[in-house]
Amino acid sequence: MITLSSDFGSPYPAAMKGVLLERTDSRLVDVAHDFPRGDIRASAFWLREVLPYYPPATHLVVVDPGVGTDRHAIVVRAGDHVLVGPDNGVLLPVAQRLAGQGGDGHDGAFADALDVFRVDEDGLETPVPTGSESADGSTTFHGRDVFAPAAAAVESRRVSLDQLSWSSPLESPVEYRLPAAEVSDERVAGEVLVVDDFGNLITNVPGTVLEDVTEIVANGDRIPVGDAFATVHPGERVALVGSHGNVELDVNDGRGDDAFGLEAGDDVVLEWV
Amino acid sequence: MITLSSDFGSPYPAAMKGVLLERTDSRLVDVAHDFPRGDIRASAFWLREVLPYYPPATHLVVVDPGVGTDRHAIVVRAGDHVLVGPDNGVLLPVAQRLAGQGGDGHDGAFADALDVFRVDEDGLETPVPTGSESADGSTTFHGRDVFAPAAAAVESRRVSLDQLSWSSPLESPVEYRLPAAEVSDERVAGEVLVVDDFGNLITNVPGTVLEDVTEIVANGDRIPVGDAFATVHPGERVALVGSHGNVELDVNDGRGDDAFGLEAGDDVVLEWV
Amino acid sequence: MITLSSDFGSPYPAAMKGVLLERTDSRLVDVAHDFPRGDIRASAFWLREVLPYYPPATHLVVVDPGVGTDRHAIVVRAGDHVLVGPDNGVLLPVAQRLAGQGGDGHDGAFADALDVFRVDEDGLETPVPTGSESADGSTTFHGRDVFAPAAAAVESRRVSLDQLSWSSPLESPVEYRLPAAEVSDERVAGEVLVVDDFGNLITNVPGTVLEDVTEIVANGDRIPVGDAFATVHPGERVALVGSHGNVELDVNDGRGDDAFGLEAGDDVVLEWV
Numbered sequence: 001m002i003t004l005s006s007d008f009g010s011p012y013p014a015a016m017k018g019v020l021l022e023r024t025d026s027r028l029v030d031v032a033h034d035f036p037r038g039d040i041r042a043s044a045f046w047l048r049e050v051l052p053y054y055p056p057a058t059h060l061v062v063v064d065p066g067v068g069t070d071r072h073a074i075v076v077r078a079g080d081h082v083l084v085g086p087d088n089g090v091l092l093p094v095a096q097r098l099a100g101q102g103g104d105g106h107d108g109a110f111a112d113a114l115d116v117f118r119v120d121e122d123g124l125e126t127p128v129p130t131g132s133e134s135a136d137g138s139t140t141f142h143g144r145d146v147f148a149p150a151a152a153a154v155e156s157r158r159v160s161l162d163q164l165s166w167s168s169p170l171e172s173p174v175e176y177r178l179p180a181a182e183v184s185d186e187r188v189a190g191e192v193l194v195v196d197d198f199g200n201l202i203t204n205v206p207g208t209v210l211e212d213v214t215e216i217v218a219n220g221d222r223i224p225v226g227d228a229f230a231t232v233h234p235g236e237r238v239a240l241v242g243s244h245g246n247v248e249l250d251v252n253d254g255r256g257d258d259a260f261g262l263e264a265g266d267d268v269v270l271e272w273v
Numbered sequence: 274m275i276t277l278s279s280d281f282g283s284p285y286p287a288a289m290k291g292v293l294l295e296r297t298d299s300r301l302v303d304v305a306h307d308f309p310r311g312d313i314r315a316s317a318f319w320l321r322e323v324l325p326y327y328p329p330a331t332h333l334v335v336v337d338p339g340v341g342t343d344r345h346a347i348v349v350r351a352g353d354h355v356l357v358g359p360d361n362g363v364l365l366p367v368a369q370r371l372a373g374q375g376g377d378g379h380d381g382a383f384a385d386a387l388d389v390f391r392v393d394e395d396g397l398e399t400p401v402p403t404g405s406e407s408a409d410g411s412t413t414f415h416g417r418d419v420f421a422p423a424a425a426a427v428e429s430r431r432v433s434l435d436q437l438s439w440s441s442p443l444e445s446p447v448e449y450r451l452p453a454a455e456v457s458d459e460r461v462a463g464e465v466l467v468v469d470d471f472g473n474l475i476t477n478v479p480g481t482v483l484e485d486v487t488e489i490v491a492n493g494d495r496i497p498v499g500d501a502f503a504t505v506h507p508g509e510r511v512a513l514v515g516s517h518g519n520v521e522l523d524v525n526d527g528r529g530d531d532a533f534g535l536e537a538g539d540d541v542v543l544e545w546v
Numbered sequence: 547m548i549t550l551s552s553d554f555g556s557p558y559p560a561a562m563k564g565v566l567l568e569r570t571d572s573r574l575v576d577v578a579h580d581f582p583r584g585d586i587r588a589s590a591f592w593l594r595e596v597l598p599y600y601p602p603a604t605h606l607v608v609v610d611p612g613v614g615t616d617r618h619a620i621v622v623r624a625g626d627h628v629l630v631g632p633d634n635g636v637l638l639p640v641a642q643r644l645a646g647q648g649g650d651g652h653d654g655a656f657a658d659a660l661d662v663f664r665v666d667e668d669g670l671e672t673p674v675p676t677g678s679e680s681a682d683g684s685t686t687f688h689g690r691d692v693f694a695p696a697a698a699a700v701e702s703r704r705v706s707l708d709q710l711s712w713s714s715p716l717e718s719p720v721e722y723r724l725p726a727a728e729v730s731d732e733r734v735a736g737e738v739l740v741v742d743d744f745g746n747l748i749t750n751v752p753g754t755v756l757e758d759v760t761e762i763v764a765n766g767d768r769i770p771v772g773d774a775f776a777t778v779h780p781g782e783r784v785a786l787v788g789s790h791g792n793v794e795l796d797v798n799d800g801r802g803d804d805a806f807g808l809e810a811g812d813d814v815v816l817e818w819v
Binding site (some may be wrong): 034051240 | 283284291341342403411412414418
Binding site for chain 2 (some may be wrong): 554555556557558560561563564565567568574583584611612613614615673675676677678684685686687690691
């Protein structure tokens with residue numbers, strides 16, 4: 001099974017699928033192709049929250065603002081999963097989670113326990129489209145010309161990552177940690193990690209801070225704490241523990257980002273009433 | 274085969290797919306994840322018009338504004354198909370159609386002929402993501418934590434819906450009927466059920482009213498009746514029998530909603546010239 | 547394997563998938579359903595650039611502004627691939643590429659070397675949805691009622707296209723050529739073929755004109771020529787050879803269409819510095 005995640009929109013993912021299907025009969029599953037463009041933080045968050053629900057798979061991830069520069073393409077072995085993508089940090093939080101290490105990376109060495117391999121692009125067989133006599137690969141679409149061929153190769157021979165002729169161990173991949181909230185007895189200083197399609201503000205504040213709390217002060221406003229969106233009337237604001245275990249600032253039948261006037265990256269300060 | 278329909282946008286459906294793939298090898302087919310948010314009417318309409326083209330399947334449907342409240346999760350057996358989703362009426366028009374009962378529900382008992390089961394959520398095995406030690410399930414994402422596990426279980430053992438340890442018959446599911454048009458000799462009083470991505474206004478008026486008619490008065494304006502969009506010149510309005518058998522108010526190479534100034538839910542009165 | 551491409555948005559493609567799955571067990575792959583509406587040029591371009599990466603397949607394509615008129619439905623045999631769609635030219639550039647003829651059609655007879663068959667719609671078995679007693683087929687949704695049944699039939703019995711009871715050879719399909727750039731020693735006169743989701747302006751100018759060039763004059767402005775988006779600073783304009791081998795006018799971490807003030811169809815004149 002190969003999952004596909006990118007910020008490509010359409011129709012570029014379809015070219016990647018063609019390359020994969022030319023090389024493997026594996027099942028392909030689209031995770032998302034509308035990650036915020038070039039946004040490592042949002043992409044790393046969604047990958048960490050979604051991919052662990054999958055059975056062991058090869059995960060092809062292309063959020064790659066540095067395409068065509070000298071950044072590496074990497075393959076990461078994380079537990080029974082393998083991730084393929086650019087060496088810009090986007091793979092590491094989910095890789096750590098898949099390897100059973102939490103994925104927060106805030107307690108010491110981060111990538112140390114992961115097996116990371118650098119892809120030697122010259123060693124990969126470049127895809128040649130039907131009707132074309134040659135193809136050299138592009139400098140702008142490594143999803144099609146580098147990552148998809150690497151993912152197909154890895155999917156077919158996953159037992160021997162160490163033996164792949166076109167890869168070599170990489171000791172220091174680019175690290176990336178999702179920002180952590182600071183929790184004290186008086187207040188919690190966090191931020192909005194992502195805004196989902198419903199407009200819910202997903203913060204980096206652990207949901208445990210809402211235990212036994214019926215009301216909280218969020219950026220100065222008193223907000224009811226609920227079990228579900230429908231705890232409050234339509235159009236009203238609510239703080240709750242979202243489906244990822246983090247505090248969310250939401251609106252029942254409305255958009256939290258509009259109601260709170262916040263977007264991804266903005267500070268969120270929670271205080272007890 | 275499991276089909277997936279929701280108003281989730283992205284990437285939440287990918288988490289549901291992971292849960293399904295962890296539990297079953299069945300084919301997964303996305304129907305749509307952009308149903309109008311929380312809109313029972315539009316979702317019920319599209320499900321009724323699309324799912325009957327499928328071979329026997331398990332249909333996972335999550336349009337669920339009441340998630341986290343005490344609304345039930347249900348499983349509905351309809352002919353050779355099984356539907357899984359919230360007990361808010363969204364499943365019933367398509368279930369009736371799949372059971373060979375028309376799907377309009379305007380002639381007597383609606384859900385009576387369907388087998389409806391209530392899901393005992395505590396009896397379901399909660400999904401545990403790789404790298405996580407525990408998962409209790411969420412109050413905001415039953416698509417992942419309740420409906421997907423139920424759909425996977427039903428898909429695997431469809432012969433024995435009555436025997437499932439985690440379900441029990443539900444006598445009175447929440448009913449929902451798509452609104453019916455009133456047809457008399459002088460006029461037809463209907464409404465716009467949905468606006469499709471082309472801007473076509475799909476009404477609840479049966480297409481038979483356009484038989485042998487070359488022109489019709491729609492909300493006071495004379496509109497040509499055509500066989501196809503291209504019956505009229507680009508930019509011009511046309512009334513025709515759409516692909517669901519209902520009267521549509523459309524524009525050739527343009528948007529009917531803009532040209533008619535109408536949206537979903539608005540009244541449509543048709544009169545003969 | 548059947549690929550699906552259309553300008554349908556959602557959820558109409560799901561009805562086509564139901565019809566296909568009712569008739570075949572083949573793998574279905576979505577290429578794109580958001581081609582610019584009714585846009586033959588953009589659709590023909592994307593199909594030509596994406597489908598050749600696929601292994602031999604049946605390609606169902608529905609970009610069909612003339613649905614319901616007397617335009618034909620056609621099946622095209624191109625190398626090991628088969629294409630099914632409307633006879634409006636959209637299939638021909640990719641068919642020519644798949645047949646190993648380049649896909650530009652600027653050097654003589656275009657469709658001559660392709661096997662094109664006209665679909666006799668009355669000979670196709672019309673899809674009948676579960677719960678419905680009859681279906682006559684629509685005049686507005688041939689994707690579901692004509693092209694999908696034809697694609698499923700072709701997919702099942704691809705060896706015998708000539709023997710299909712519901713098809714007959716078509717000698718003169720509607721031709722369509724993507725516009726060619728005029729290259730002289732002083733200047734290149736081309737145009738923007740499509741704007742991709744990133745805002746990149748993909749022109750019809752062959753990338754070879756940028757060989758050994760570090761700067762170019764595009765519509766009067768001097769623009770650096772780069773190897774990758776990141777050749778220039780974020781927000782700056784760059785000309786490069788895109789992943790299709792054509793000249794693109796792009797912005798690193800920004801939108802080329804906004805920065806250049808150009809959209810699909812606009813003229814692009816390149817001059818050497």
